[in-house]
Amino acid sequence: MDATRPKPTLPPGPKPLPVLGNNHSFVKDPLNFLQTLHQTYGPMATIYMTDTPSVVLFEPEHIHYVLAENPRNFTSAEFAQGLQEFTGHGLFNLDGDTHRQQRRLVQPAFHRKRVDSYADTMRQYTLEMLDSWKVGDQLALDQELQQLTMRIVAKCLFNVDLGLRNSNLGQAFTDILENQPRLLETILKLRIDLPFTDYGKRQRGKRIIDKVIYQLIAQRRQEGGDEGDFLSMLLATTEDGHGLSDTQIRDHIMTFVAAGHETSSNTLAWTFYLLGLAQNESKYATLYQELTSQLRGQAPSLGDLSKIPYTEWTINETLRLYPPAYLIGRRAREEFTLGEYTLSAGTFVLISKWVLHRRPDLWEAANEFRPERWRPENAKNIVPWSYIPFGAGPRMCIGMPFAQLEMRILLATMLQRFKFRIAPGFKMQTDPLITLRPKNGLQVILEPVS
Ligand code: HEM
Structure with missing residues (x-):
């Protein structure tokens, strides 16, 4: 053994309870717990969610080291185990060379030109949703946005229109999304497939969706051709003459569904919330002024987006305050050094964006x-x-x-049609599941735009 090598050490942290570790504090109020860790212990802190220590990082350069400078030393898939029942071997659930290879294969589906071709669907579905509303309506805006982004993602992924609401397939997606694993279910690995359990409801949804996706794949393989959606791209992609199997395509599609609509709809819900607060009246006014002067009541086309920068900054700012993926997890393959600590192979690393994005020493106000x-x-x-x-x-x-693209088009289109007033007495709260959802949704009343 090399005697000059520093011994593994751990940063300080709150005392864990026997058996429970620090889970009780984390589950009770994850966001507050993370903030307190940073305030108490500084750049990094050790907590125990299992027997293995988790080191929570709050410093930009440490975070950069793990995610971007030395990513090969860190695995990620085990943090997505909760998703795996739905996403199979999609990108979230892969590590190492297999992850790199699959990511390369699916990358063409996200090329700018391809993505830009979805702008019309985004616009059209938003307008249809707005046409079904009228001034004076009170809405659960978070749910409306979730339906809308689900409809958009289904159309762009596999060219199926879920309709405005209540399709069988739409219900199956809702079953999955509204019954996400709670932290406790994930930690305790509870899997009870009964019609009334969260897990059972997700399984029912999954069976319906799987049937549809596999049918679509079979049909497309038979008919060939490019329908302009992600599915066509995935069917066409090859490496060394080998294409993706049906199961791989299904898993990638499901991963994009899982990753690709709640994140956007929650960000938009937080944006409407922030814009609706009395203290942000002037921000709303600036944004509305930009939209009406540049777009004159029209939903933006792709070419219009460069003319509405304040819309983009508004979304950036929401993503700072309410980052949907508020915690990222990794596990170290080999021993590594961060700051004054040498951390053992196997250590969990947690990256808290919630804290990073709100650090008072990094961000003014x-x-x-x-x-x-x-x-x-x-x-x-x-x-x-x-x-x-x-x-x-x-x-x-x-x-x-x-x-x-989607968030800018939806926001710019919706704000020109109605003013979204937060319902009197309604209080928005965070609900950190896998992503940062608004707890109790967002109740709004539609008012005419001035
Ligand atoms: C506001 C919207 C979104 C946010 C904030 C967001 C955030 C993130 C973050 C932080 C990661 C990295 C997680 C990690 O390092 O462990 C990630 C990965 C991923 N996202 Fe998104 N996402 C959004 C929308 C989307 C959409 C629309 C799609 C697909 C249509 C998507 C698909 C994915 C996939 C497949 C991965 C895994 C990538 C990999 O492991 O190589 N996301 N997302």
Whole structure:
């Protein structure tokens, strides 16, 4: 043994309870727990969710090291075990060479030109949703947005229209999405397939969707041709003369469904919430002014997006305050050194975007909603790696161009049709499941635009 090598050490952290470790504090209020860890222990802290220690990182350069500088030393798939029942061997559930190879294969489906071709679907479905509403309606906006982004993603992925609501397939997706594994279910690995359990409801949804997807794959393989959707791209993709199997295609499609609509719909729900707060009235006014002067009541086309930068900054700012993937997990393959600590192989690493994006020493008025901070002259002062809503490195969100396009089109189209007033007495709260959802949804009342 090399006597000069430093012995593995762990950063400080809260005392774990026997058996429970630190799970009780984490499950009770994850966001507050993470903030307190940073306030108490500084750059990193050790917690116990299992027998193996988890080191939570809060420093931009440490986070960069794990995600982008030395990503080969860190695996990720075991953090997506909860999703695996739905996503099989999609990107979330792969590591190492297999992940790199599969990512290369599916990448063409996310090329800018291909993604841009979905702008019309995004616009059209948003307009149809808006046409079904009228001034004075009170809505659960989070659910409407979820239906809309699901409808968009189903059309873009496999060219099926779920309709405005209540299709069998739509219900199957809802079954899966509304019964996401709770933290406790994930930690305790509860799997009880009964009609009334969350797991059972997800399984029922999955069986319906699987049937449809496999039928579509068989039909497309027979008929050939490019329908302009992700499925066509995945069927056409090959490496060394080998294409993807039916199961691989199904798993990739399901991964894009799982990753690709709740994240966008939740971000939009938080955006409407932030814009609806009395203290952000001037931000709403600036955004509305930009939209009406540039778009004059029309839903934006692809070419219009460069004319509405404040819309983009507004979304950037929501993603700072409410990053949907608020915690990223990795596990070290081999011993590694971060700051003054040498951490053993096998250690879990957790990256807290919730804390990083709100650190008062990195962000001026960190808790305030200020889209202006994304103006290029201001954005150049942002500390590198202090903002990573889409992650970083080789596992960075592959769907980012899709999400950015979709969120801008939906926001710009919706805000020109109605003013969204938060229902009186309604309180928005965070609900950190796998992604950062608004707890109790978002109740709004539709008002005419001025
Ligand atoms: C606001 C919207 C979105 C946010 C904030 C977001 C965020 C993220 C983040 C942070 C990661 C990296 C996780 C990690 O490093 O472990 C990720 C990965 C991923 N995202 Fe997104 N995402 C969004 C939308 C989408 C969309 C629309 C799609 C697909 C249509 C998508 C597909 C994926 C996939 C497949 C991965 C796994 C990539 C890999 O492991 O190589 N995401 N996303």
